[in-house]
Amino acid sequence: MYSFKNDYSEGAHPQILKALMETNLVQEEGYGEDDYSLKAIERIKEKLGRNNMDVHLLTGGTQTNLTAISAFLRPHEAAISASTGHILGHETGAIEATGHKVLSVESKDGKLTPAGVKAVLEGHPDEHMVKPKLVYISNSTEIGSIYKKEELQQLSDFCRANQLLLYMDGARLGSALCSKENDLQLSDLPNLVDAFYIGGTKNGALLGEALVICRDSLKEDFRYHIKQKGALLAKGRLLGIQFLELFKDNLFFELAEHANRMAGLLQEALTQTNVKFLTHSPSNQIFPIFPNTLIAELEKNYAFHVWEKVDADHSAIRLVTSWATKEEEVVGFIEELKRWL
Amino acid sequence: MYSFKNDYSEGAHPQILKALMETNLVQEEGYGEDDYSLKAIERIKEKLGRNNMDVHLLTGGTQTNLTAISAFLRPHEAAISASTGHILGHETGAIEATGHKVLSVESKDGKLTPAGVKAVLEGHPDEHMVKPKLVYISNSTEIGSIYKKEELQQLSDFCRANQLLLYMDGARLGSALCSKENDLQLSDLPNLVDAFYIGGTKNGALLGEALVICRDSLKEDFRYHIKQKGALLAKGRLLGIQFLELFKDNLFFELAEHANRMAGLLQEALTQTNVKFLTHSPSNQIFPIFPNTLIAELEKNYAFHVWEKVDADHSAIRLVTSWATKEEEVVGFIEELKRWL
Amino acid sequence: MYSFKNDYSEGAHPQILKALMETNLVQEEGYGEDDYSLKAIERIKEKLGRNNMDVHLLTGGTQTNLTAISAFLRPHEAAISASTGHILGHETGAIEATGHKVLSVESKDGKLTPAGVKAVLEGHPDEHMVKPKLVYISNSTEIGSIYKKEELQQLSDFCRANQLLLYMDGARLGSALCSKENDLQLSDLPNLVDAFYIGGTKNGALLGEALVICRDSLKEDFRYHIKQKGALLAKGRLLGIQFLELFKDNLFFELAEHANRMAGLLQEALTQTNVKFLTHSPSNQIFPIFPNTLIAELEKNYAFHVWEKVDADHSAIRLVTSWATKEEEVVGFIEELKRWL
Amino acid sequence: MYSFKNDYSEGAHPQILKALMETNLVQEEGYGEDDYSLKAIERIKEKLGRNNMDVHLLTGGTQTNLTAISAFLRPHEAAISASTGHILGHETGAIEATGHKVLSVESKDGKLTPAGVKAVLEGHPDEHMVKPKLVYISNSTEIGSIYKKEELQQLSDFCRANQLLLYMDGARLGSALCSKENDLQLSDLPNLVDAFYIGGTKNGALLGEALVICRDSLKEDFRYHIKQKGALLAKGRLLGIQFLELFKDNLFFELAEHANRMAGLLQEALTQTNVKFLTHSPSNQIFPIFPNTLIAELEKNYAFHVWEKVDADHSAIRLVTSWATKEEEVVGFIEELKRWL
Incomplete structure (x- = not known):
């Protein structure tokens, strides 16, 4: 997890x-x-x-x-x-x-x-x-x-x-x-x-x-x-x-840059797979919209907040990165996502 | 200091x-x-x-x-x-x-x-x-x-x-x-x-x-x-x-005991030299009463609060010890004191 | 006034x-x-x-x-x-x-x-x-x-x-x-x-x-x-x-009934002349919607609050009656209104 | 009363x-x-x-x-x-x-x-x-x-x-x-x-x-x-x-003067009978000191606050006068007092 x-x-x-x-x-x-x-x-x-x-x-x-x-x-x-x-x-x-x-x-x-x-x-x-x-x-x-x-x-x-x-x-x-x-x-x-x-x-x-x-x-x-x-x-x-x-x-700035870079990696990968976002977010928090079924799968290995219901079948989740976020975990998350999208 | x-x-x-x-x-x-x-x-x-x-x-x-x-x-x-x-x-x-x-x-x-x-x-x-x-x-x-x-x-x-x-x-x-x-x-x-x-x-x-x-x-x-x-x-x-x-x-208790022991050393030494105290204090804060002239001397090498004026020539000071107080410093303070008392 | x-x-x-x-x-x-x-x-x-x-x-x-x-x-x-x-x-x-x-x-x-x-x-x-x-x-x-x-x-x-x-x-x-x-x-x-x-x-x-x-x-x-x-x-x-x-x-109740009766007289007269209201109000405050030009005329002889803009040409006003409201003044107001509606 | x-x-x-x-x-x-x-x-x-x-x-x-x-x-x-x-x-x-x-x-x-x-x-x-x-x-x-x-x-x-x-x-x-x-x-x-x-x-x-x-x-x-x-x-x-x-x-001033005058009458009469006061009070509140036994008598016909215990047998009471205090009541109170003092 x-x-x-x-x-x-x-x-x-x-x-x-x-x-x-x-x-x-x-x-x-x-x-x-x-x-x-x-x-x-x-x-x-x-x-x-x-x-x-x-x-x-x-x-x-x-x-x-x-x-x-x-x-x-x-x-x-x-x-x-x-x-x-x-x-x-x-x-x-x-x-x-x-x-x-x-x-x-x-x-x-x-x-x-x-x-x-x-x-x-x-x-x-x-x-x-x-x-x-x-x-x-x-x-x-x-x-x-x-x-x-x-x-x-x-x-x-x-x-x-x-x-x-x-x-x-x-x-x-x-x-x-x-x-x-x-x-x-x-x-x-x-x-x-x-x-x-x-x-x-x-x-x-x-x-x-x-x-x-x-x-x-x-x-x-x-x-x-x-x-x-x-x-x-x-x-x-x-x-x-x-x-x-x-x-x-x-x-201070190096740590923030790392956090942003990690969020950027996520955002880029999600955009490539045509995922939509709840908001335009160029910082260390992003809010992709996923089918609820996918969210349930992701929750098996990853912790995140389900932010907002979008429609009957979709919700936005919040993904937050930080100075401590490991790039290999981001890569792993993207790979897992791609298996489902 | x-x-x-x-x-x-x-x-x-x-x-x-x-x-x-x-x-x-x-x-x-x-x-x-x-x-x-x-x-x-x-x-x-x-x-x-x-x-x-x-x-x-x-x-x-x-x-x-x-x-x-x-x-x-x-x-x-x-x-x-x-x-x-x-x-x-x-x-x-x-x-x-x-x-x-x-x-x-x-x-x-x-x-x-x-x-x-x-x-x-x-x-x-x-x-x-x-x-x-x-x-x-x-x-x-x-x-x-x-x-x-x-x-x-x-x-x-x-x-x-x-x-x-x-x-x-x-x-x-x-x-x-x-x-x-x-x-x-x-x-x-x-x-x-x-x-x-x-x-x-x-x-x-x-x-x-x-x-x-x-x-x-x-x-x-x-x-x-x-x-x-x-x-x-x-x-x-x-x-x-x-x-x-x-x-x-x-x-938690070991640290407090150390602090008390350090205060006890000070108290004992002061009592032996007939110093009076503002209050009866069996814990890690003591309040000896000194001539103001002595306080001025002590302040050259030690930091402490002057707590209260007692009379025209005397004041009580507050000495506080802690888990971090070094016994050699307590001993040094007592020695310095004895030079003056 | x-x-x-x-x-x-x-x-x-x-x-x-x-x-x-x-x-x-x-x-x-x-x-x-x-x-x-x-x-x-x-x-x-x-x-x-x-x-x-x-x-x-x-x-x-x-x-x-x-x-x-x-x-x-x-x-x-x-x-x-x-x-x-x-x-x-x-x-x-x-x-x-x-x-x-x-x-x-x-x-x-x-x-x-x-x-x-x-x-x-x-x-x-x-x-x-x-x-x-x-x-x-x-x-x-x-x-x-x-x-x-x-x-x-x-x-x-x-x-x-x-x-x-x-x-x-x-x-x-x-x-x-x-x-x-x-x-x-x-x-x-x-x-x-x-x-x-x-x-x-x-x-x-x-x-x-x-x-x-x-x-x-x-x-x-x-x-x-x-x-x-x-x-x-x-x-x-x-x-x-x-x-x-x-x-x-x-x-207490007699006074409130008088206030309500006065508001009722106003409401009834306004309804008869097809005036619309901002809210359904069966008490001593009513909120008729008037053309702004009419409001300006009414303000010459009557004091009231202009409550809310409804569209470019109309606003709702608030008319409040009380235990002290005089029936002849209510009648006078209705007559004045009818001259304009 | x-x-x-x-x-x-x-x-x-x-x-x-x-x-x-x-x-x-x-x-x-x-x-x-x-x-x-x-x-x-x-x-x-x-x-x-x-x-x-x-x-x-x-x-x-x-x-x-x-x-x-x-x-x-x-x-x-x-x-x-x-x-x-x-x-x-x-x-x-x-x-x-x-x-x-x-x-x-x-x-x-x-x-x-x-x-x-x-x-x-x-x-x-x-x-x-x-x-x-x-x-x-x-x-x-x-x-x-x-x-x-x-x-x-x-x-x-x-x-x-x-x-x-x-x-x-x-x-x-x-x-x-x-x-x-x-x-x-x-x-x-x-x-x-x-x-x-x-x-x-x-x-x-x-x-x-x-x-x-x-x-x-x-x-x-x-x-x-x-x-x-x-x-x-x-x-x-x-x-x-x-x-x-x-x-x-x-x-405003006439009313205050009346109140003060009434208090003055009380104060003067009490002073003549050698009553002591808790405080020096040249305004519409006075605080005479009475034996508790006298206070008990006075309380039968007059209402006032017992302000403070002075010693085992005496207390100060508070007497307050106002624009509404009647001179005849002040006179009556003084007469009653004189019966006891």
């Missing part, structure tokens, strides 16, 4: 574990004030090509989203999310638990557009309704699509013109930035969004997300929020050491 | 890192449903000698406290804490951020008594005030003291007679249970408290606390709360592997 | 003001423990034909909804509402501000059905999502429709079979119960819902809603929640005196 | 009821946008001698406190209150329910001083603790004392120098400003505090508090918060009409 279920089935990239071993007995400050965290933050700023931003290391995506969004919003303000957005339906109401409504915009491709956001604004004209304030996007999205630079620029322009904050969930940012279709660079993001995070958990770390706060007015006292939400690790070094490894050279 | 600042200055016990290495590429389920977590939980239940309880693995103390307490209380209910309690003053209002007041009971030794809790109940007779519902204690306490079995039994009896929940913060439970003065066993706790956690972060893990829910009515749907508060790690294996190492034999 | 904008444009029914005058200098207990409130609550219970329920008097609809729903739910639980529901879009995120998500079910007629609720349950299978727990309905709904007994019975059966709480917002319950199409009685409600409120503000009171808690498990400590949410009036007598007047005889 | 229990035992001043009668059938806008509310707000601004501030009419003290404080603070910020402060112990954790800790400063006279606030700041140096941000004071205080102009000036200066907001709970502001010892004017307040409210409920209204927001940065979107907390009355006219009556001439 080999799993294409997600990108967090294995531990960490061996280089990260090695760094944890080597530094293990060095005494360090607690709560993210250790040298590794400070250096990792410097390294991330270098990669961003900017110094005037705050970087904080947190443990997971839901935690980063709820800590950031609750810190950024006043009580009457709401977030706007695509209908597929992780905060909308897959975080157990974490944002609402901090007091804020999440407004949904129906989206076929997982992305938000200025038109979609504008409609929300028009539907919320006065104090009898929440005030939409923060636009939440994911890149890559929950269904594998990515934002092109032009799309993000337009959304960014719209947000600025309408006093909206733009926040990017980067749980799979590595995969997005390393996509063949991508034309965004990491260093573009501070110009386009007000805050975003660089996902480590799904790209080779044991855990860890690096939140980057670009807008000055959102920076103040942020460590208070991290502590209050239970997100400030006593041994913050655990996050620092990992991000230092990911960013001291280009490991 | 050697640090006695806290018990989280180093990484993890080598055996834990080794286990992380060895299991690294095994594919596992996410979100705490991996085999390591399931086994770790079984092992903990065995150590508790009870099967009818729920165990959940979370990342840190503040997070465990806020997730548990907010899940256990209704909106109008409050927690009661000693004035030294961690949730009262050192978690950035994490409990209040979930909507609940924390009521303080003045305490000299860090512990709560039935009399102290009773006074709070008497001061909150009706619906114009919060309803005290959960008694929060720490063992060992924030100032190094521990609960004797008889004390805990009395508090437990009082709580049950008054429909109060009793919750124990066990960030340093290992040190408490391994104290020379201790007469409690881990397996006593389910009989005495409604929920408690076994601290891993301060006893050899990179991170991790094992929450044990003893009372049936508190168990339902608890994983929803973990997810909502951002505490459900995608790679839950990270917690499972560590707790499995800590509890598969007796590593 | 005469207003059909809403049912809260005037003060209170004169009999209520008279009672306020007559009792004004009698000294009473504060915080809802005055004799008037106690008597009003008794009278409401008599009308309900049941003694085993708790009744609380609060000031307004949003306040009643947020106080009740936040008291009834645990942190991970969510409410389900029709897409037209007041708590979903017209209370500034009041429910979310207490920590709970509100899940929307698309609804054409303002009502929820077992099928709609079932779909929500099926979409929320595990702890990565909120747990749907409370079904929120309004009667009459925000768009004037009402629940027939059979519909409510089916919804109630479904909720009980699925451990869901059923809560009815009765801001316009008087109008619903006095509708010509209604077959529900006030005394049926305790058998069908777990809690509901009887709206006073929109039926002749200066302010005031009477929350009825039917399910025993929801009753405990409810006054704490009222106080905590700022809803416990020092001079609770203000609410008690009003509800006593409304329910000591049948004033 | 005559009650000196509180200042909300009766209804409203007759002039207010008369105004409610006279305006009853005038159609008005809802939600505080009626002409009466707008005029009342203008009148209050005139009395304040300032135009650049926002005034909002809310229903009660707890509601005003929680709506304002939760709107003013970010999630990690806390309020500071005297140990006697209403928000600290008598509002069922209403502030905590919105997510904010309330820090207590021990106070003998019910007032806060710069020294007391400074100690709180010093005890909260970093992100492991809440950030004290808002200083909550009451005038008159919960135990009858009042702030002299110089005291308030010093507190105000300290707050501004330390980036703290200063908020005054004016549930009994009328009584404070009309005290013989008072040297503050209503028009001084905008220079000294950032926000405050003018209490109507305890000074002749059926209900109603007028919140004045002085600091520009606190004004934005405040109506959203009122709506979200359930504090925006559909018939806002009810508040507008009352405040218009209270402030169109000087009714």
Whole structure:
């Protein structure tokens, strides 16, 4: 049984574990004030090509989203999310638990557009309704699509013109930035969004997300929020050491490229056999549509999520690759598939 | 410079890192449903000698406290804490951020008594005030003291007679249970408290606390709360592997014993030189009172917290030992001290 | 200019003001423990034909909804509402501000059905999502429709079979119960819902809603929640005196019948002139569709809300009648309309 | 039985009821946008001698406190209150329910001083603790004392120098400003505090508090918060009409003067008979200390709160007068007292 279920089935990239071993007995400050965290933050700023931003290391995506969004919003303000957005339906109401409504915009491709956001604004004209304030996007999205630079620029322009904050969930940012279709660079993001995070958990770390706060007015006292939400690790070094490894050279991007290449191999083979896909996905998650009978066969040797019923006889499944996906397993999966298609 | 600042200055016990290495590429389920977590939980239940309880693995103390307490209380209910309690003053209002007041009971030794809790109940007779519902204690306490079995039994009896929940913060439970003065066993706790956690972060893990829910009515749907508060790690294996190492034999207790022994060496040496202590502390934190001039000298080679001003010329410092504290450093510190005393 | 904008444009029914005058200098207990409130609550219970329920008097609809729903739910639980529901879009995120998500079910007629609720349950299978727990309905709904007994019975059966709480917002319950199409009685409600409120503000009171808690498990400590949410009036007598007047005889129903009769006159006249309506509305709110040019004419002498654009040239408007609506004004409006239609 | 229990035992001043009668059938806008509310707000601004501030009419003290404080603070910020402060112990954790800790400063006279606030700041140096941000004071205080102009000036200066907001709970502001010892004017307040409210409920209204927001940065979107907390009355006219009556001439001050005069009569008579008081109280609440035997006698004909046990044989009681207190009842009480003293 080999799993294409997600990108967090294995531990960490061996280089990260090695760094944890080597530094293990060095005494360090607690709560993210250790040298590794400070250096990792410097390294991330270098990669961003900017110094005037705050970087904080947190443990997971839901935690980063709820800590950031609750810190950024006043009580009457709401977030706007695509209908597929992780905060909308897959975080157990974490944002609402901090007091804020999440407004949904129906989206076929997982992305938000200025038109979609504008409609929300028009539907919320006065104090009898929440005030939409923060636009939440994911890149890559929950269904594998990515934002092109032009799309993000337009959304960014719209947000600025309408006093909206733009926040990017980067749980799979590595995969997005390393996509063949991508034309965004990491260093573009501070110009386009007000805050975003660089996902480590799904790209080779044991855990860890690096939140980057670009807008000055959102920076103040942020460590208070991290502590209050239970997100400030006593041994913050655990996050620092990992991000230092990911960013001291280009490991972060190399791992994402591997994941994408593996997904690309699958996608190419499936396309050749005329398999259709639920969405256009140039990243490490793909959603092929198979006959249910085939799915039942595949499930004997492979683990994956059945994503969505398409018709009475067909369903889309989700195949996810990662830094740890073995090429021989991908080849094996393709071969097995070809026996049935 | 050697640090006695806290018990989280180093990484993890080598055996834990080794286990992380060895299991690294095994594919596992996410979100705490991996085999390591399931086994770790079984092992903990065995150590508790009870099967009818729920165990959940979370990342840190503040997070465990806020997730548990907010899940256990209704909106109008409050927690009661000693004035030294961690949730009262050192978690950035994490409990209040979930909507609940924390009521303080003045305490000299860090512990709560039935009399102290009773006074709070008497001061909150009706619906114009919060309803005290959960008694929060720490063992060992924030100032190094521990609960004797008889004390805990009395508090437990009082709580049950008054429909109060009793919750124990066990960030340093290992040190408490391994104290020379201790007469409690881990397996006593389910009989005495409604929920408690076994601290891993301060006893050899990179991170991790094992929450044990003893009372049936508190168990339902608890994983929803973990997810909502951002505490459900995608790679839950990270917690499972560590707790499995800590509890598969007796590593958890061995590490705590080492920490206590190191603190004991310090305490003994200081007592011999007639140093006074701020509190009676039979665990891994001690609070000797020194002349400020001596403190200044010690700070040249050792890191520690200056805890409290005692008079114009004296202050108490906090010295903390851990599983990683080196005996030769303790000896060195004592020698340096003797040069000055 | 005469207003059909809403049912809260005037003060209170004169009999209520008279009672306020007559009792004004009698000294009473504060915080809802005055004799008037106690008597009003008794009278409401008599009308309900049941003694085993708790009744609380609060000031307004949003306040009643947020106080009740936040008291009834645990942190991970969510409410389900029709897409037209007041708590979903017209209370500034009041429910979310207490920590709970509100899940929307698309609804054409303002009502929820077992099928709609079932779909929500099926979409929320595990702890990565909120747990749907409370079904929120309004009667009459925000768009004037009402629940027939059979519909409510089916919804109630479904909720009980699925451990869901059923809560009815009765801001316009008087109008619903006095509708010509209604077959529900006030005394049926305790058998069908777990809690509901009887709206006073929109039926002749200066302010005031009477929350009825039917399910025993929801009753405990409810006054704490009222106080905590700022809803416990020092001079609770203000609410008690009003509800006593409304329910000591049948004033509550007489006022609602008048409102409905006025809306019926409008509806009948419009139907005769072949005007179409946005919704089927047998209560005190009707939504006729007019040419925009006609709306512009009407706005010269009448105030009302333009509810929704129907096509390029037509819009639906909302006409609301109340206990205070004057029949001659209704007649005048019809005459003016006929000049144009 | 005559009650000196509180200042909300009766209804409203007759002039207010008369105004409610006279305006009853005038159609008005809802939600505080009626002409009466707008005029009342203008009148209050005139009395304040300032135009650049926002005034909002809310229903009660707890509601005003929680709506304002939760709107003013970010999630990690806390309020500071005297140990006697209403928000600290008598509002069922209403502030905590919105997510904010309330820090207590021990106070003998019910007032806060710069020294007391400074100690709180010093005890909260970093992100492991809440950030004290808002200083909550009451005038008159919960135990009858009042702030002299110089005291308030010093507190105000300290707050501004330390980036703290200063908020005054004016549930009994009328009584404070009309005290013989008072040297503050209503028009001084905008220079000294950032926000405050003018209490109507305890000074002749059926209900109603007028919140004045002085600091520009606190004004934005405040109506959203009122709506979200359930504090925006559909018939806002009810508040507008009352405040218009209270402030169109000087009714507000006349009523408070009467209340103070009645308390003064009691105080004078008691002082002549050498009765001691728990606190120095120049407002409408006094706290004489009586033998418990005398208290038992008085309770046969008078209602009041037994405030605090003073020694085995004596207790302090609270006597409260109001706009409605009858002079003959005060005289009667004094006569009865003299029979016993």
